[in-house]
Amino acid sequence: MAGKQSDGLHARIHAVVRRIPRGRVASYGQVARLAGLASQARLVGYAMAALPDGTSVPWHRVVNAQGRVSPRATPGYDSLQRALLEREGVRFDASDRIDLARHGWQPRTRTQR
């Protein structure tokens, strides 16, 4: 294991984010929880921020618990995220909000439980 511990952490987060289907969104907390990092939603955000430009990780499918695109430090990226989501068919509310009940990613079929 010549790697660093953070590699596994990031890999785990990336794996979860990668599992988000197109046209769907997940919250940081949800991703964190699925990655085994319960209550560490921030780390997910940092892991996303650390992603390279040409990443294959659909970071734009990750939004906050309010179903909105979090205002990032870099201006322009927020609109980019929204554009990418709209491009996938995700609709935004008049308050720039996403209907999580409709576009929210559900890794488990809750209807059966």
Next chain:
DNA sequence: TTTATGGCTGTCA
């Protein structure tokens, strides 16, 4: 090493 901040979340007023 310490300090400060951050692509968050949940609870309380």
Next chain:
DNA sequence: ATGACAGCCATAA
């Protein structure tokens, strides 16, 4: 519904 506080921990200076 909105606004303020605290908690979790990685990354940067």
